Amino acid sequence: MANQAEVTKLVSRLKIPILAKHRRLRNPEGPQGRVKKIRAIVTALFKYERIEVYHYDGDEARGYAERLISDAIRHGDTHKETMEMADYWIEEKNLVHKLFKVLVPRFQNTSSSYTRMLNAPIPHATPEDSHPHFRSVIELRGNPFPPLIQSAVDNRLLIQNVLLEEAKKEYRAAKYAEIAQDLESRANEKSDASSETREDTAEDESQPK
Amino acid sequence: MLPKAHLVFSKLKINLLKIENTLACTLGFQQHPPLDFNIAQVQNKSFPEPKTLTKLSLKELFDTSILWAAPKGRKTLEKRQMNRYGFKDQVWKMLMPRTDLTVCNTCGYTHHKKTLCGNCYAKVKEETTKLQDKIVAALGLNPVDKEVVVLYKGEKENASDEFYKTHKVIEVEAERPPWFSKNLLQKTTQKPSDSTDVKPTELG
Numbered sequence: 545m546a547n548q549a550e551v552t553k554l555v556s557r558l559k560i561p562i563l564a565k566h567r568r569l570r571n572p573e574g575p576q577g578r579v580k581k582i583r584a585i586v587t588a589l590f591k592y593e594r595i596e597v598y599h600y601d602g603d604e605a606r607g608y609a610e611r612l613i614s615d616a617i618r619h620g621d622t623h624k625e626t627m628e629m630a631d632y633w634i635e636e637k638n639l640v641h642k643l644f645k646v647l648v649p650r651f652q653n654t655s656s657s658y659t660r661m662l663n664a665p666i667p668h669a670t671p672e673d674s675h676p677h678f679r680s681v682i683e684l685r686g687n688p689f690p691p692l693i694q695s696a697v698d699n700r701l702l703i704q705n706v707l708l709e710e711a712k713k714e715y716r717a718a719k720y721a722e723i724a725q726d727l728e729s730r731a732n733e734k735s736d737a738s739s740e741t742r743e744d745t746a747e748d749e750s751q752p753k
Numbered sequence: 754m755l756p757k758a759h760l761v762f763s764k765l766k767i768n769l770l771k772i773e774n775t776l777a778c779t780l781g782f783q784q785h786p787p788l789d790f791n792i793a794q795v796q797n798k799s800f801p802e803p804k805t806l807t808k809l810s811l812k813e814l815f816d817t818s819i820l821w822a823a824p825k826g827r828k829t830l831e832k833r834q835m836n837r838y839g840f841k842d843q844v845w846k847m848l849m850p851r852t853d854l855t856v857c858n859t860c861g862y863t864h865h866k867k868t869l870c871g872n873c874y875a876k877v878k879e880e881t882t883k884l885q886d887k888i889v890a891a892l893g894l895n896p897v898d899k900e901v902v903v904l905y906k907g908e909k910e911n912a913s914d915e916f917y918k919t920h921k922v923i924e925v926e927a928e929r930p931p932w933f934s935k936n937l938l939q940k941t942t943q944k945p946s947d948s949t950d951v952k953p954t955e956l957g
Contacts, residue, residue: 591889592885592889593885594881594885596878638892638894638895638896638897639897641896641897641898642896642897642898645896645897645898645899646897646898646899646900649900650900662868662869663867663868663869664868664869664874665864665865665868665869665870665871665874666865666868681869681874688884688888688901688902688903688923689877689880689881689884689885689903690877690880690881690930690932690933691877692869692874692877693869694858694859694873694932702858702861
């Protein structure tokens with residue numbers, strides 16, 4: 545056991561969930577077709593930085609893209625095996641330069657995953673995770689395109705919030721009026737009580753001892 | 754017994770009325786129905802004559818015709834209801850209200866909870882494909898060694914020469930869409946850091 549290499553050091557630990565068993569991505573060309581499809585998706589992802597593909601294919605290819613970037617960060621462009629892998633999985637060779645010169649500096653200090661995967665909208669059907677024709681959007685983080693999800697949203701003008709705001713104002717106004725009335729009545733009581741005590745003392749004083 | 758007697762009496766009454774009517778007509782007390790009610794007949798051969806149906810025997814009927822399958826037994830009520838409405842957790846055929854929809858925070862359109870908003874995504878996708886086409890055309894087949902930055906109209910004045918050297922700038926002549934945040938540019942216009950921290954090895 546002492547001589548056994550640590551598994552975590554042999555293979556990059558990816559920051560995305562990976563299935564225990566690979567998907568077969570059945571197609572007429574067999575396993576070779578599967579590899580071809582994944583290569584095309586990985587290449588397109590590095591080229592366009594944001595693509596829309598079928599969920600199954602995309603989720604399968606995403607792991608390969610993550611592994612390529614992770615290996616490139618770990619070993620650099622002088623490592624023979626990493627370069628061979630990049631050469632195999634990236635079909636357009638100008639993108640191999642992009643992997644080592646653009647994506648490595650971009651991602652070397654990130655703590656999250658390098659890619660992001662979101663479910664594309666389906667207009668009329670019910671999306672089911674198990675459905676093979678369910679589409680997904682995959683993107684490399686830090687791309688120059690408009691964000692898919694707007695993080696800071698100014699939703700003050702949504703009708704629900706306008707109504708809630710008005711209701712809040714009304715409630716506050718009612719509460720303030722109530723408090724003011726309460727204070728006034730208390731003050732009145734106080735003044736009445738003080739006048740009564742004064743009268744009492746006056747009576748006490750008037751009585752002969 | 755009562756309804757039967759009633760039927761017999763009504764039949765007798767109708768027959769008596771009929772006899773009375775015919776007697777009145779033949780004896781001349783009452784006229785026949787007027788001639789206007791008769792159908793005018795035209796002597797024309799174009800009318801097809803009604804075919805005389807030949808009666809087939811049961812054996813001939815079975816030999817000459819095709820017999821389709823028909824349900825033999827009665828379906829139980831359970832089975833009929835299952836066919837009509839389905840089963841709740843497997844195949845449910847009734848129309849049910851959707852509970853998996855939500856309202857987009859940005860645009861207010863309704864979309865499925867698990868997916869992106871269709872309205873926002875259509876806008877983003879249109880802009881993205883436009884930019885992607887521009888970037889791919891600009892880069893061509895040359896090796897990509899610089900980070901690509903998109904600058905819209907009126908934004909390149911802010912960028913320095915250093916920025917142009919370290920980035921591949923794609924200029925777009927159109928105005929920046931109001932929903933595409935300008936904050937994305939903040940990171941890239943920063944000066945390169947001068948820290949000398951060494952990256953730890955074997956972290957993956």
